[in-house]
Amino acid sequence: MVKSIAKKEFVSTLRDSRFVALSVIVLLLLLAATIVGLHSYKTLQAERDTAQETVNDQFVSAADRHPHRMAHYGSYAFRPKSSISFLDFGMDSYTGASVYMEAHRQNSANFSQAQQSSSLIRFGEMTVAFVLQMLIPLLIIFLCFGAFTQEKETGTLKILLSQGISLRQMAWAKIAGYSKVVALVVAPALALASLLLFGRGGFELGGDVVIRLLLFMLFYLVYFFIFIVLSVVVSALHQRSSTALVTLLGIWILFCVITPKAAANLGANLYTTPTKAQMEADVHEEVAKGIDGHNSQDERAEALKQELLEKYNVETLEELPVNFDGILMALGEEQSSHVFQEHFDELTGTFEKQNSISEYVGLLNPYLAVRHLSMGMAGSDFSHFIHFQKMAEQYRYNQSQKLNHIQATQLKYGDKETRLSSETWKDFTPFTYETPPAGWALGNHLLSLGAMLLWLVLVSTVGIRLIDKTKVA
Amino acid sequence: MEFVLEAKQLSKVYQDKLALKGLNLQIRAGEIFCLLGQNGAGKSTTINLFLGFITPTSGAAYINGLEVARNVTEVKKYLAYIPENVMLYPNLTGLENLALFSSLAGFDYSKEELMEYLVRSGLPAEAASRRVGGYSKGMRQKVGIAIAVAKHAKVLLLDEPTSGLDPKASNEFSELLLRLSDAGTGIFMATHDIFRSKEVGTRVGIMREGELVDVLPAADLEANELEKLYLNHMHI
Numbered sequence: 001m002v003k004s005i006a007k008k009e010f011v012s013t014l015r016d017s018r019f020v021a022l023s024v025i026v027l028l029l030l031l032a033a034t035i036v037g038l039h040s041y042k043t044l045q046a047e048r049d050t051a052q053e054t055v056n057d058q059f060v061s062a063a064d065r066h067p068h069r070m071a072h073y074g075s076y077a078f079r080p081k082s083s084i085s086f087l088d089f090g091m092d093s094y095t096g097a098s099v100y101m102e103a104h105r106q107n108s109a110n111f112s113q114a115q116q117s118s119s120l121i122r123f124g125e126m127t128v129a130f131v132l133q134m135l136i137p138l139l140i141i142f143l144c145f146g147a148f149t150q151e152k153e154t155g156t157l158k159i160l161l162s163q164g165i166s167l168r169q170m171a172w173a174k175i176a177g178y179s180k181v182v183a184l185v186v187a188p189a190l191a192l193a194s195l196l197l198f199g200r201g202g203f204e205l206g207g208d209v210v211i212r213l214l215l216f217m218l219f220y221l222v223y224f225f226i227f228i229v230l231s232v233v234v235s236a237l238h239q240r241s242s243t244a245l246v247t248l249l250g251i252w253i254l255f256c257v258i259t260p261k262a263a264a265n266l267g268a269n270l271y272t273t274p275t276k277a278q279m280e281a282d283v284h285e286e287v288a289k290g291i292d293g294h295n296s297q298d299e300r301a302e303a304l305k306q307e308l309l310e311k312y313n314v315e316t317l318e319e320l321p322v323n324f325d326g327i328l329m330a331l332g333e334e335q336s337s338h339v340f341q342e343h344f345d346e347l348t349g350t351f352e353k354q355n356s357i358s359e360y361v362g363l364l365n366p367y368l369a370v371r372h373l374s375m376g377m378a379g380s381d382f383s384h385f386i387h388f389q390k391m392a393e394q395y396r397y398n399q400s401q402k403l404n405h406i407q408a409t410q411l412k413y414g415d416k417e418t419r420l421s422s423e424t425w426k427d428f429t430p431f432t433y434e435t436p437p438a439g440w441a442l443g444n445h446l447l448s449l450g451a452m453l454l455w456l457v458l459v460s461t462v463g464i465r466l467i468d469k470t471k472v473a
Numbered sequence: 474m475e476f477v478l479e480a481k482q483l484s485k486v487y488q489d490k491l492a493l494k495g496l497n498l499q500i501r502a503g504e505i506f507c508l509l510g511q512n513g514a515g516k517s518t519t520i521n522l523f524l525g526f527i528t529p530t531s532g533a534a535y536i537n538g539l540e541v542a543r544n545v546t547e548v549k550k551y552l553a554y555i556p557e558n559v560m561l562y563p564n565l566t567g568l569e570n571l572a573l574f575s576s577l578a579g580f581d582y583s584k585e586e587l588m589e590y591l592v593r594s595g596l597p598a599e600a601a602s603r604r605v606g607g608y609s610k611g612m613r614q615k616v617g618i619a620i621a622v623a624k625h626a627k628v629l630l631l632d633e634p635t636s637g638l639d640p641k642a643s644n645e646f647s648e649l650l651l652r653l654s655d656a657g658t659g660i661f662m663a664t665h666d667i668f669r670s671k672e673v674g675t676r677v678g679i680m681r682e683g684e685l686v687d688v689l690p691a692a693d694l695e696a697n698e699l700e701k702l703y704l705n706h707m708h709i
Contacts, residue, residue: 008562013564015604158554473521
């Protein structure tokens, strides 16, 4: 029974020229978004690879320099794009692409695509995720709004039921048929994406990328299934196709337009973030209160000086077996990093709280749930960005302290003239960044994962039970 | 002989409106019962109760001895239904529509068998492979009949099936009903068509405001007598 009706829905839909035209448009958009996304990915990745290689070369090939000058010379960390990010740009366009790593300062990532683009980017980008999240549900609504209402309007519902099929069997059969139709529209684009990902090179392929891609696809399949069941249930609860369509479009607007904006505004209002100027002023003040790394008159610097003089039982800094400047720099770096890190953690904590509002709203809205999961799997969410920032900061801190150690052990106190050989810099390992594993990414979105599963269970149980309330006569 | 269709004190009330009042009716295998009545008299409500699409307020409907309200799915095995306007699925051919509905009833016919049902129901063979969207009402009705016939049901429920059909199609339909009756199918037909009721009916019932006010053997009446009687009942 189920197979027959599912086949009928599939065949009947494929023979509907209006729906075929709509599907072809959506499929072309998906294919175009895949190709454009890939092109954008390759261009950006090539730019970042080149830039990273250049700054790494510049560092290791730097001229003879004093180690502290080298610490200020610094380096850059360019954030490599995740292999699957061409399917979902997520926050990548708005978060910075590079971090300037220098002594004493923890800089935030700069040079986002949005900063370098025209205002048109505010209208959003045509990505595969946009088509999957926004347009496919619309296509599903146009496909399914008449699932039951058309049967009622034409009287075929009574004939079908008189043949012995139940309303629930009919609903599952229709869901199966519509799922096949949606798969026909989505599968070519996802197959193309997989082919491009695994067939053409240029990607850092590995088991993790495969897992991420499979989970990415799985989450969207669940999302589409939820929309299909929801549309069929809404259709069953209405008597007329027009009212079912209006209800479903209302749900789409609520899910895809109103609640995401409302959640973002709510988050921003509940958890306010300091301005960049305010945060820098606070950090500066807190760093100035302690050692600033340059001012040996500072009280804590004096305490350190006295501690070292006593430890080595000498009278002057010149008599110390180690370079006091280097040790002072190292301690200054440690304290300023601590202050920066505290403020950075506080700020990211606020952003995470803002994001959590959106994740909680995902319990009421599967669009938000899939959006978070999609960005997570694509490696283009806030968590991945923060992970990169932390890795860059770790590298910056270690590099600064390594240079401070060189100053402390290889140069004498007060020596600001000696230049270390350029060969010294060749010992420094260049910055590299590894995208964290899929499990880590998923762990950041357990609430959204739960929301998706909850929706799946709810529409499949409560939703289908509601179909029993369908008025046949 | 067992009754293939039976109503015992069958009543239906919609909110405050009495749609069917204490219907008592028995139809035997091979019998054609025609129910005449104005729009809103309760004919469709009676059919919906036999189909199990609505539940009775009191009393019970039986198909092949099974109480419909308690055996909603089971009774569907024994009945077939043809509505006033058989719309079917316009993007499928006549053959595909018949194959679909037959498979839902548990019959997996070959293409040749399906074609035979369609042709026997009066559909031209060349039309069977065309999409139903291009069919006339009469052609769609014939596919509807083929669906009912292919199910080999013991009871056939017809809701104004000849409404809108041309005389030739109506006549062909009558002949088909008689053939089904001869084969032992019990038929319940709600209709406005007095002439057709007299022509094919074994008995004719007249329903007014939810009440079966008269039941007459069709063979004992002339068509004009039946018309007079019907009009008398309607104007009381």
